[in-house]
Amino acid sequence: MGKVIAVVNQKGGVGKTTTAVNLVSALGIAGKKVLLIDCDPQGNSTSGYGIDKRRIEKSSYGLLIGAYSAKHAIINTEFNNVDIIPADMNLAAAEVELVEIENRHNQLNMTLAEVKDSYDFIFIDCPPSFGLVPVNALVASDTVLVPMQCEYYAMEGLSQLMTSIRQVKRLYNPTLELEGVILTMYDGRLNLTGQVVAEIKKFLGNKLYATAIPRAVRLSEAPSYGMPIQYYDKRSKGAIAYDNLAKEFLKRNK
Numbered sequence: 001m002g003k004v005i006a007v008v009n010q011k012g013g014v015g016k017t018t019t020a021v022n023l024v025s026a027l028g029i030a031g032k033k034v035l036l037i038d039c040d041p042q043g044n045s046t047s048g049y050g051i052d053k054r055r056i057e058k059s060s061y062g063l064l065i066g067a068y069s070a071k072h073a074i075i076n077t078e079f080n081n082v083d084i085i086p087a088d089m090n091l092a093a094a095e096v097e098l099v100e101i102e103n104r105h106n107q108l109n110m111t112l113a114e115v116k117d118s119y120d121f122i123f124i125d126c127p128p129s130f131g132l133v134p135v136n137a138l139v140a141s142d143t144v145l146v147p148m149q150c151e152y153y154a155m156e157g158l159s160q161l162m163t164s165i166r167q168v169k170r171l172y173n174p175t176l177e178l179e180g181v182i183l184t185m186y187d188g189r190l191n192l193t194g195q196v197v198a199e200i201k202k203f204l205g206n207k208l209y210a211t212a213i214p215r216a217v218r219l220s221e222a223p224s225y226g227m228p229i230q231y232y233d234k235r236s237k238g239a240i241a242y243d244n245l246a247k248e249f250l251k252r253n254k
Contacts, residue, residue: 001116001117002033002115002116002117002119002120003120003121003143003253004112004116004140005121005122005141005145005179006126006134006140006143006144007019007123007124007126007146007147008126008137008138008165009146009157009161010128010129010160010161010164011153011157012128013128014184014185015184015185016126016128017044017045018048018223019147019184019213019245021036021044021045021048021049021125021228022222022228022238023123023246023249024082024123025079025080025231026242027246028079029080030250032120032250033081033118033119034081034082034120034122034123035074035083035084035085035115035118035119035121035122036049036125037063037108037122037125037137038060038084038087038125039064039124039125039134039137040091040125040127040128041087041089041091041094043091044125045086045087045125046084046086047226048222049079049082049226050078050226051077053086053087053089056086059087059088059090059091060073060085060086060087060108061093061094063085063111064094064097064107064133064136065098066111069111070112071115073086079227083119094132094133095131095132095133098136099132104132104136105135106139108137108139108140109140112140123145124137124141130164138165138172138176139172139173142175142176143177143178144165144178145179145180146178146181147182147184147213148181148182148184150187150193150197151196154196155196158200158203180204180252182209182211182212183197183208183209183212183213184213186212186213187214187215209248211244211248212241213238214237214241216236216237216238216241218233218237218238218239219238229242230242230243
């Protein structure tokens with residue numbers, strides 16, 4: 001039975017999709033069979049794996065509105081052990097359409113049941129908001145992974161996010177737990193970075209991953225070539241960071 005992990009942050013531009021794309025890739029290279037579900041209407045995880053969003057026939061949108069099941073929307077990528085359910089522009093309408101659907105919070109959970117046994121891990125890249133689409137992802141998930149930028153405002157955002165997660169846990173998914181928090185855009189030369197890290201450690205303890213993701217030009221370039229960082233430049237500091245993150249993730253998920 002594959003473990004389902006929602007990659008979530010209500011704030012945009014924090015490295016959420018970068019983390020989803022590259023952690024999944026690193027786990028695939030490590031020999032784990034992984035499915036990435038793009039539930040962000042921007043579809044950046046989809047294009048990050050070189051998939052043309054204009055040519056998509058089935059997407060996460062269809063899963064959410066019950067048009068077809070997960071196994072019919074899976075695309076086998078050219079990258080080791082990684083499959084993807086892409087996102088397209090229709091996903092932006094899902095929030096409105098879900099309101100009319102009975103059992104609207106459980107749509108994604110129901111359709112994933114049939115594919116869980118085919119994967120070691122299933123990651124869901126969520127939109128930077130807290131509507132019905134990310135709630136569906138949290139209801140379908142076992143744990144939540146939070147990429148977080150090393151800045152002061154991120155602390156406020158994390159507190160709000162934890163409140164939202166607790167609410168979903170109380171109402172819909174009592175077994176939902178925090179997988180951990182990953183620091184992104186890390187620059188150890190800044191005093192502020194050290195202060196933020198100290199505060200987060202105080203708040204989260206061992207839920208904070210030891211591996212931090214640095215600011216790196218190559219990480220920013222890779223999506224425009226439709227490749228995870230390990231395939232674009234496997235010797236770059238971004239690739240090494242995500243490889244180390246994958247090792248730490250697997251150690252925590254023995």
